[in-house]
Amino acid sequence: MHLRYRYPQYEGYIEFRHPIFCGHNTLEVQIFAHLKHLLSSCISVCKLCLDVGISELPEYHHLSSDLTYIHLECSKLEEDPMPTLEKLPNLRVLELNDVAFKGKEMSCSAQGFPKLEYLTLAGLYNLEEWKVDEGAMPCLRQLEIEGCRELKMVPDGLRYITRLQELEIESMPKMFIDKLVEGGEDFGKVRHVPSRIFKDCDE
Numbered sequence: 589m590h591l592r593y594r595y596p597q598y599e600g601y602i603e604f605r606h607p608i609f610c611g612h613n614t615l616e617v618q619i620f621a622h623l624k625h626l627l628s629s630c631i632s633v634c635k636l637c638l639d640v641g642i643s644e645l646p647e648y649h650h651l652s653s654d655l656t657y658i659h660l661e662c663s664k665l666e667e668d669p670m671p672t673l674e675k676l677p678n679l680r681v682l683e684l685n686d687v688a689f690k691g692k693e694m695s696c697s698a699q700g701f702p703k704l705e706y707l708t709l710a711g712l713y714n715l716e717e718w719k720v721d722e723g724a725m726p727c728l729r730q731l732e733i734e735g736c737r738e739l740k741m742v743p744d745g746l747r748y749i750t751r752l753q754e755l756e757i758e759s760m761p762k763m764f765i766d767k768l769v770e771g772g773e774d775f776g777k778v779r780h781v782p783s784r785i786f787k788d789c790d791e
Contacts, residue, residue, distance in 0.1 A: 634678075638663055645672050657681040660688035668693065674700030674724070686711040692738075696745070698723035710734040710758075720745025727751055734758040741767055747777045754783040762790040 633652045639661040655676050660669070664687055673682060674696055680703055692714050698721040705727055709715070715736045720743035728749050733739070737760065746752065755778055757765065765786055767774035778784060 637661075645669050648672050648675050651676060653677055655679055659683040659685070661685040663688045665689045666691060668695060670694055670696050670700070677702060679704055681706045683708040684710070684712060687713060690714050692716045693719070695719040695721075696724040696743075697721050701725040701728070703727055705729045708732045708734070709736055712736045713738065715739050718743050720749075722748045725749055730754045730756070732756040732758070733760065735760070737761055739764065741774050742777055744777060747780070750780060752781050754785065755781045756785040756787065757789060758787040760789050765789050 632654050634654045635657040636651075636655055637659040639659075641662060641664045643664055643666050645665060645667075651672070653676065656678050658673065658676075658679060658681070660683070662685075668691055669684070669689055673679065679701065682701075682704060685708065689712055694712075694715060694717070696719065700721075701724060704725050707725070707728060707730070709718075710732065711734065713736070716738045718739060722745055724745055726749065729751055731746075731752060731754070733742070733756070735758070739760075741764070746755075757768065766772050768778055768784070768786075769775065
């Protein structure tokens with residue numbers, strides 16, 4: 589059992605992966621402490637990939653303001669990561685995959701994610717409600733929601749993201765899809781999006 593990581597400062601890249609499983613309590617404590625140290629040391633890191641259970645994110649001040657890409661997978665975060673991540677001024681790509689967050693509610697506040705362009709929410713199996721305030725994610729161009737089967741609806745705040753060009757919905761329940769098609773109760777939230785793609789959803 590081992591942890592692989594690499595953090596060459598000249599690449600501006602940190603990657604944590606546990607190849608066997610994610611979510612062992614003792615290991616999580618060790619990883620979390622080491623991660624905070626690395627993030628504090630690598631002040632110019634621009635890409636962060638975590639594929640390991642950590643249950644919580646380091647505080648905002650441990651994260652480099654140069655971060656442009658974050659991928660979280662199997663992290664099993666217990667608290668909503670958005671209030672921390674939305675403060676990153678240069679973040680452009682955020683991918684939350686496969687129980688990256690195991691809570692039921694997520695919120696993006698006004699003025700949060702000022703430069704985010706691409707957002708993926710995939711395999712957040714417990715997520716039921718996602719709130720987006722007006723003014724959040726003003727630069728978002730592409731949004732993908734996949735396999736978040738407990739999510740009841742897209743957030744009302746999507747209607748204010750005028751730069752959104754593509755909405756991809758994959759492996760979601762029919763009830764969720766019915767709300768988004770023309771005539772559905774949530775269609776007004778996504779009417780302005782030029783490309784709306786539905787893949788492998790329930791019929």
